[in-house]
Amino acid sequence: MPAYDYDFFVIGAGSGGVRAARIAATHGARVAVAEERYLGGTCVNVGCIPKKLLVYASEFADAFADAAGFGWEVGAPTFDWSRLLGNKDREIERLNGVYERLLTAAGARIIRGRAELAGAHAVRINGATFTARYILLATGSWPTVPEIPGADLAITSNEAFHLARLPRRVVIVGGGYIAVEFAGIFHGLGAQVTLIHRGDALLRGFDDDLRIALGEEIRQRGIDLRLKSRVTAIARSDGHLRATLEDHSTVTTELVMFATGRHPNSRGFGVEEAGVALDRDGAVVVGEDSRSSVESIFAIGDLTNRRCLTPVAIAEGHALADTLFGNRPRTLDYDNIPSAVFSQPPLASVGLSEAEARRRYGRVDIYKSAFTPLKHTLSGRRERTLMKLVVDGDSGRVVGAHMIGADAGEIIQGLAIALKCGATKAQFDATIGIHPTAAEEFVTMRQKS
Numbered sequence: 001m002p003a004y005d006y007d008f009f010v011i012g013a014g015s016g017g018v019r020a021a022r023i024a025a026t027h028g029a030r031v032a033v034a035e036e037r038y039l040g041g042t043c044v045n046v047g048c049i050p051k052k053l054l055v056y057a058s059e060f061a062d063a064f065a066d067a068a069g070f071g072w073e074v075g076a077p078t079f080d081w082s083r084l085l086g087n088k089d090r091e092i093e094r095l096n097g098v099y100e101r102l103l104t105a106a107g108a109r110i111i112r113g114r115a116e117l118a119g120a121h122a123v124r125i126n127g128a129t130f131t132a133r134y135i136l137l138a139t140g141s142w143p144t145v146p147e148i149p150g151a152d153l154a155i156t157s158n159e160a161f162h163l164a165r166l167p168r169r170v171v172i173v174g175g176g177y178i179a180v181e182f183a184g185i186f187h188g189l190g191a192q193v194t195l196i197h198r199g200d201a202l203l204r205g206f207d208d209d210l211r212i213a214l215g216e217e218i219r220q221r222g223i224d225l226r227l228k229s230r231v232t233a234i235a236r237s238d239g240h241l242r243a244t245l246e247d248h249s250t251v252t253t254e255l256v257m258f259a260t261g262r263h264p265n266s267r268g269f270g271v272e273e274a275g276v277a278l279d280r281d282g283a284v285v286v287g288e289d290s291r292s293s294v295e296s297i298f299a300i301g302d303l304t305n306r307r308c309l310t311p312v313a314i315a316e317g318h319a320l321a322d323t324l325f326g327n328r329p330r331t332l333d334y335d336n337i338p339s340a341v342f343s344q345p346p347l348a349s350v351g352l353s354e355a356e357a358r359r360r361y362g363r364v365d366i367y368k369s370a371f372t373p374l375k376h377t378l379s380g381r382r383e384r385t386l387m388k389l390v391v392d393g394d395s396g397r398v399v400g401a402h403m404i405g406a407d408a409g410e411i412i413q414g415l416a417i418a419l420k421c422g423a424t425k426a427q428f429d430a431t432i433g434i435h436p437t438a439a440e441e442f443v444t445m446r447q448k449s
């Protein structure tokens with residue numbers, strides 16, 4: 001066997017790459033991790049973590065408004081964007097340090113710089129070439145910006161976390177996770193938000209009842225939601241931006257943000273040149289063991305465009321490290337992966353939507369409950385919670401659980417375990433509720449809809 005400099009060379013220190021590197025190192029492998037930007041990748045620096053901190057910040061607006069019904073007089077609240085960003089940046093810096101220590105304590109070497117594949121077993125970085133028995137590509141994804149005139153005047157989520165000041169008016173383009181989350185953030189912090197989406201409902205792929213309910217809820221909050229609409233050009237005008245729509249109408253704004261999907265970061269570092277096959281979208285083609293078309297090169301996370309979620313990238317990286325170095329070969333089960341959207345109100349899902357279940361199963365039973373949460377009986381807020389179970393009528397198994405309403409992500413995480421275990425509707429029914437909670441509705445729905 002040839003002598004390599006490393007057993008495992010990981011390109012990209014995001015959530016997936018760091019997990020793979022750390023676990024491989026604890027299994028005794030000689031590991032190097034190359035990173036050109038920031039430790040922790042998108043999730044830690046310009047994704048999940050800072051996004052959730054901004055969501056928390058924006059939710060105070062609701063809390064102040066809701067307080068009066070409970071007897072509080074809050075006065076006129078004021079908000080300081082630069083204080084929020086400063087505190088957020090300090091927390092992210094702390095996490096960068098945590099990631100660095102995780103790697104070095106496990107014995108992995110961090111190499112800062114832009115790495116390039118230089119063959120099936122070679123990586124070039126900072127002018128030096130290192131050889132490795134296995135190479136892992138974990139370079140994630142990057143925001144996609146539509147090619148329209150003036151697109152360069154717009155920002156993406158990358159820049160949204162570092163704006164010098166909070167805009168008073170924002171146009172957000174897109175109808176996916178990032179678009180609806182940032183619409184809620186900017187709106188909650190006091191900006192006037194226009195959300196422009198080309199489809200006829202937000203969040204394609206989610207259960208239709210949730211998609212429709214979310215549209216209604218965010219409109220009711222005062223977000224100007226324009227469906228079946230597209231921005232065709234952006235121009236600067238009198239110190240503002242002007243977004244032109246397909247119907248030639250215009251929206252004047254301070255900021256335009258594209259949240260129109262992300263593409264795999266697979267170009268410009270020797271991937272194709274090394275013989276690694278990419279699909280039409282530029283994702284690295286991998287087998288279920290995350291192996292690419294080159295025997296010694298693997299890929300995980302957003303780069304492979306399987307399920308683009310941090311916990312999935314982490315699980316893929318962990319499984320790969322266990323397989324290659326831990327004598328424990330395993331692959332990931334992609335069924336019943338839960339996810340949440342931190343919109344306002346938030347929503348979350350696990351398993352199949354009603355439409356997917358109807359395609360897959362002969363008979364499908366649907367249980368639904370829509371209600372005003374107890375808290376809002378006094379706050380006066382007109383916000384409804386919706387919960388829905390999708391059941392395979394033949395086996396009685398719950399194959400989908402969906403919710404829009406406060407704490408949806410926290411609640412669906414628990415239900416995801418039940419679905420993973422194959423729980424039936426009868427077992428949901430036999431479970432005693434916790435009263436008074438919203439979550440108890442999931443075990444008290446008896447009426448098929």
Ligand code: NDP
Pocket residue numbers: 146173174175176177178179181197198199203204230259260261262307308309339340341342
């Ligand atoms: P999504 O793929 O979720 O959504 C992209 C949106 O942009 C869709 O509504 C799509 O419309 C629309 N779109 C795509 N191209 C164009 C275009 N040319 N013009 C107008 N609209 C367009 O991507 P996001 O950017 O929101 O997020 C990327 C990924 O990151 C997500 O898929 C998710 O996996 C992950 N993520 C997860 C989060 C979480 O778990 N909470 C939070 C944030 C991101 P259409 O539906 O018609 O295709």
